[in-house]
Amino acid sequence: MPTDSADSAAPVTTTQRATLADITPPIALGPLDGRYRGAVAPLVDHLSEAALNRERLHVEVEWLIRLTEGPVVPGAPTLSDAEKAYLRAIVTDFDAAGIAELGEIERVTVHDVKAIEYYIKRRLEAAPGVLGEGTVLPSAGELVHFACTSEDINNLSYALMVQGAVRDVWLPAATALTDQLADMAREHAAVPLLSRTHGQPATPSTLGKELAVLAHRLRRQLRRIEGAEYLGKLNGATGTYGAHTVAVPGIDWPAVSKSFVESLGLTWNPLTTQIESHDWQAELYSDMARFNRILHNLSTDVWTYISLGFFKQIPVPGATGSSTMPHKVNPIRFENAEANLEISCALLDTLASTLVTSRLQRDLTDSTTQRNIGPAFGHSLLAVDNVSRGLRALAVNADLLAADLDANWEVLGEPIQSAMRAASVAGVPGMENPYERLKDLTRGHRLTGEEMREFVQGLGLPDDVTRRLTDLTPGTYTGIAEQLVGEYLD
The missing domain is CATH 1.10.40.30 (Fumarase/aspartase (C-terminal domain))
Structure with missing residues (x-):
């Protein structure tokens, strides 16, 4: 404690502060992993770094199993059901301990996909301790990552990640919000509303019809997103099956690749460079950004209706609207949604424009770019949550709507x-x-x-x-x- 009065009166400098970066558990740098974690946490199972590594394990394991069937690679061992289950448990059992172990391996390899290969090989070597000494898994080590480039694994992993994030998390939330809006439209279908074109009094409509327009627009984008294709490839370092055909000639490798990609629930892309071209991602992100922008339009319209008094906001007991003006109930849900939709669109637009270009047969711009898919989805999901909560807290001011009409x-x-x-x-x-x-x-x-x-x-x-x-x-x-x-x- 300071003993000198002059010292105690001096301003605290940044060097005297505790270092927040050293606090355990780590403090989130971004709001999605901090303040807003609860609203976006389901995306962690699909779009986090750990989720990427789990999908990489999934693809590598399934490729290993596929190579033993037939077998595709002569001399490959035939796997029992128990051995296949053991391999698939590598994926299902991937947890905090597995994440830490994989991180240790990557610190040595300085290569994320190679670390995945070594992680699986460790499990193959440990199989006799679980399945008995008669297991053939230790002999299957060289089938891990066979004839693959890292992008063979990554493109399939990202396709599975994004597909899961859309179908299991984002789309259900966006659909529920749109259905909520449609229900409001039906409820207020007959409530007269003075329209405003160019901000001026105009031909009346109904509140429900105006909400229905927005619900109809959102649903059209949802149909496009529901119909999205998720493409994948497995064809080697430059898309020629070069290593495949030299190592094991006489196999119809495109047919093997096609059946494998489709077995993952993806659409096979037959013609690529080293990378899958990511065009499907650009298409999907453009549709999602368009949904965002329509939702932004909804947010600004509802905010305006609130400012006109057409909607009353239902106060939350104990909540503070303004730190100095006690009467206020601010439309913060819609304002937060606007900001998060703008951030999401900026990221989605960048993803869509960047991912369709790769120099010659490969560059790595897509690698770091794709690691921002999570934040792009997260800010959109957060906005969906905000709008849904905001709509639930609205009540129609029918008297003011009627008075507005009667004055015009x-x-x-x-x-x-x-x-x-x-x-x-x-x-x-x-x-x-x-x-x-x-x-x-x-x-x-x-x-x-x-x-x-x-x-x-x-x-x-x-x-x-x-x-x-x-x-x-x-x-x-x-x-x-x-x-x-x-x-x-x-």
């Missing part, structure tokens, strides 16, 4: 001048210049319902048309908006 009778200028045009075509006299007459009446003017009805009654329209227009109000001038939600949302 001039929006009926559109149907009145359209009815006059139709009457003119039908031969009704005195219907000249309908647009101009309504423009003079309404532009820059606030009208009451009584003033609008008096105008209509003085036009000389047929009685049925006059009656229809005098009965019309801004709140009933919503066309078939409710019907559109019911018929086309699904």
